[in-house]
Amino acid sequence: MKDINPKQKVAILRILRDAGEAIGSATIADELAAYGFELSGRTIRLYLQEMEQDGLVTPARRGREGGRTITPAGYEEIHDALVTNRVGFMASKVDELACRTTLNLRSRSGLVVLNVTTIDETQLNRAIREMVPVFKMGMGMGEFIVLARAGECLGSFRVPPGKVGIGTVCSVTINGVLLSARIPAVSRFGGVLEVHDGRPVRFTDVIYYNGTSLDPLEIFIKGGLTSVREAARTGHGRIGASLREIPTASLSETRTIRSRLEEIGLNGILMLGKPNQSLLEFPIDEGRTGMIVTGGLNPTAAIQEAGIPTSNIALCTMVEFDRLIHFKKEMANVMAREEFRTMEFE
Known part of the structure; x- marks a missing residue:
């Protein structure tokens, strides 16, 4: 068969990524219509076979439904493909995930946007210890994480063999709220x-x-431009953050929402500026107010800075809020695991 159209390939991979479970050619065909492609089930099956040979997708367990899921290599393909067509992609992705956020602050339930970091499974306890000071200093996007072992899923992301997935709340959740x-x-x-x-x-x-087609904080972490670990311990350093603008008419309501976010442990808004005034020397449009939001990847930036190799995917997926665990509870789990290991050698 002829080579797969690159745009169609990336569209199929995105559909598999967003599905969060194995799906077949019929479902993919329906979803492709939203991308402007009309492909027959037969063509999609042939595409999937070729993508499977390239290691981008993997077949589900044999059964009545069949279908395929995306692999870590498939995620990388989405990340790397069609860069010229993805300039400005981050802006549209932020808006898309904000629309999909369903977090209800009163019931403390609903979907939040998740960043996912993977590390070697042998480094988990050390990694948790590196993240704790960041959370304590309020330099993360809230106070929660979620962990997944190899083969388990964080939303639509499946953790690769030999790795542990660390999910942190993405600041785009605030946009959605x-x-x-x-x-x-x-x-x-x-x-x-x-x-x-x-x-x-x-x-x-x-x-x-x-x-940009990439998340800025991913770039800054890889480039070694952050010093989150130092900032969390001394109060001085460089962390990831972002600038948003809101309508000035909504400033009072935004302050109320900020307080409610903090009540449930999502203390990500660092600063609210004054109407129509610059914020940290950056001009703000007329009729709008600036807002500084901390980066959700800051806790895992500290892991990287401590010499533990990480792979970060910002705005990776979505999970239910009630799946998140407070960082203090996870630190207690670390201490319990280490105490158990000490007892084994006594």
């Missing part, structure tokens, strides 16, 4: 925020969402 209150937040850029005594001072590097 605001949107549910009819407050449209515009995400301007992600950047490296310098803090002194734990307080924001200035952005040292920024990447605008409408001009």
Whole structure:
């Protein structure tokens, strides 16, 4: 058969990623219509066979339904493919995931956006210890994480063999909560925020969402531009953060929502500016107010800075809020595991 159209291949991989479970050619054909493609079931099956040979998808357990799921290599293909067509992709992805967020602050239930970091499973206890100071200093997007072992799923993401998946709440969740209150937040850029005594001072590097196909904080972490670990321990350093704008008319309601977010452990809004005034030297549009939000990947940036190799996927998937675990509980689990190991050798 002829080579797969690259756009169609990426569309199929995205459909498999978003499905979160094995699906077949008929379901994929229906979903492809939203991408503007009309392919027969036979053509899709042939495409899937070729993608399976390339290691991008894997067949589900044999059964009545069959179907395929995406592999880690498939995620990388989505990440790397069609860069020229994905300039500004982050801005549209932020808006898409904000619309899919269903977190209800009163019932403390619903979907939140999740970043996923994978590390070697032997490094889990050490990694948890590195994240705790970041959470304690309020430099994460809230106080929660979720863990998954090899073969388990975090939303639509399946953890590769030999790895542990660490999910942290993505700051785009705030956009979704605001949107549910009819407050449209515009995400301007992600950047490296310098803090002194734990307080924001200035952005040292920024990447605008409408001009990038990658998450800015992923780039800054890989480039070694953050010092989250130091900031969490001394109050001085550089962390990931982003600038949003909200309508000034919604400022009072946004303050109320900020308080409610903090009540349930999602203390991600670092600063709310003044109407029509610049924030940390960045101009704000007329009729709008600036807002600084901490980066959800900050806790795992500290892991990377401690010398533990990480693989980060920002805005990776969505999970139910009640699946998240408070970082203090996970730290207690670490201590229990280490105490058990000590007893084994006594």
